[in-house]
Amino acid sequence: MEKPEKELKDSGFSQYGKALRSAGPLFGSGIQLAASVVLMFFAGRWLDSEFNTYPWLMLLAIFFGLGAGLYNFVKIVNKVEKNRTKDR
Amino acid sequence: MFSTNSDTSIQQTVTDSLHAAAQSGEHGTESGNLFTQLLHHVYDSNELDLPFIGQVHLPHFAPIQIGDLTIDVSITKHVVFLWAAAILLIILAVTAARKNSKREVPHGFGNLIEVFILFIRDEVVLPNMGKGGIKYLPYLLTTFFFILIMNLAGLVPYGSTSTSNVSVTAALAFIAFIMIQLSAIRAQGIGHYLKHLTGGVHWILWPIMIPIEVLGLFTKPFALMIRLFANMIGGHIVIISLIGLIFVFQSWIIAPIPILFVLGINLLELFVAFLQAYIFTMLTSLFMGLGMQAAHEGGTHNESGH
Known part of the structure; x- marks a missing residue:
């Protein structure tokens, strides 16, 4: 079986690059989900120390961070899925 | 109240076990000290190890005080x-540029650098960001x-990886954030950019939506920072721990096995060094490209929406 020349060219490193590119947003999605909770935790703790309301603002911020992280996570996954179906 | 109690009890058990290890004989203390010694090779320090010269103490300046920050x-x-x-x-870039401008066809070292540059341009920037x-x-x-x-x-003997310091990757991610x-x-x-932050929802939901979108902007470079830092420090800790096994077992008979593993991990590290540089660049250009493409997508979105 002989492959066409173009397919041979595509099967090399550029194919790997293409796969990485389309999966790119997913690489960071896990860390982003965690990061939004952690960042909001620090923001909430700082606000608590400013207003002396420990631990209420911190708890509020953590749940807000969780919600925001999930929203962004779903957004990333939707975008990747949209690109995937568009390419076909 | 509960948390302080548990904290002190944990601390007590840790110090107790350390004391027990110290009293159980030389072997225990050495393996205990070994780990802290090994971590010194990974962490930042004020000494520079040089071949033939030995340790060089780097200058120490008094900390600068800006407000509450030290x-x-x-x-x-x-x-x-x-x-x-x-x-x-x-030096590398200037010599490569000089060599390439002299010849019609790049050759040798200039060619090597050009391969990388062309790869970044054709495989990373053009597909992600367009012209x-x-x-x-x-x-x-x-x-x-x-x-x-x-x-x-x-990976060079006596060398040290700056990217295994979280401050360095944080600075790189900060620059990436600004560029994105x-x-x-x-x-x-600027108007469309701010409009994009509202997520395209009704204005009543803006107080919830804007913080969520702003948080989303910050978490992307944060992920870049953590990924690069964790990959670089992780590989070094693995290599150093494997070498440390020889000293833990205190016998040279065991040595060939960790050395083989270290050789494998070192080759993997060589690959990871290239891969992480590529991933950082690729994701930065991808995020920049998403922001730039949003101009076209958002435009059609608005026309259909209104």
């Missing part, structure tokens, strides 16, 4: 290797080569 600006091992990487990068991304190519190339040289510096926002603002215009 900033220690003394030169450390990682700073030295950061500067070395920057100088090396300038408009060419003007950001110098920034992305600098990031790629700078991170690559810093990553590879840790600037490219988005330049492509979309």
Whole structure:
């Protein structure tokens, strides 16, 4: 079986690059989900120390961070899925 | 109340076990000290190890006080290797450019650098950002080569990886954050950029939506920072722990096995050094490209929406 020349060219490193590119947003999605909770935790703790309301603002911020992280996570996954179906 | 109790009890058990290990004999203390000694090779320090010369103590400056912040600006091992990487990068780029401008066809060392540059341009920037991304190519190339040289510096004997310091990757991610926002603002215009932050929902939901979108902007570079830092420090800890096994077992008979593993992990590290530089550059250009493409997508979105 002989492959066409173009397919041979595509099967090399550029194919790997293409796969990485389309999966790119997913690489960071896990860390982003965690990061939004952690960042909001620090923001909430700082606000608590400013207003002396420990631990209420911190708890509020953590749940807000969780919600925001999930929203962004779903957004990333939707975008990747949209690109995937568009390419076909 | 509960948390302080549990904290002190945990601390008590840890100190107790350490004391027990110390009293159980020489072997226990040495393996205990060994781990802290090994971590010294990974962490930043004020001493520079040089071949034939030995340890060199780097200058220590008094910390600068800005408001409540105390900033220690003394030169450390990682700073030295950061500067070395920057100088090396300038030398490499200038020599490659001089060699390539003399000949019609790039040859030898100039060709090697050109392969990387063409790869970044054709496989990273053009597919992610389109033709408009060419003007950001110098920034992305600098990031790629700078991170690559810093990553590879840790694999050289007596070397140290600056990217295994979280401050360095934080600075790189901060620059990436600014470039992502600037490219988005330049492509979309400031009004459209701010409109994009509202997520396209009704104005009643804006107080919830705007913080969520703003948080989303910050978490992307944060993920870049953590990924590069964790990959670089992780590989070094694995290598050093495997070498440390020889000293834990205190016998040279065991030595060939960890050495074989270290050889394998070292080759993997060589691959990871390239891969992480590539991933950092690729994701930065991808995020910049998303911001720049949003100008076209958002435009059609608005027309259909209104």
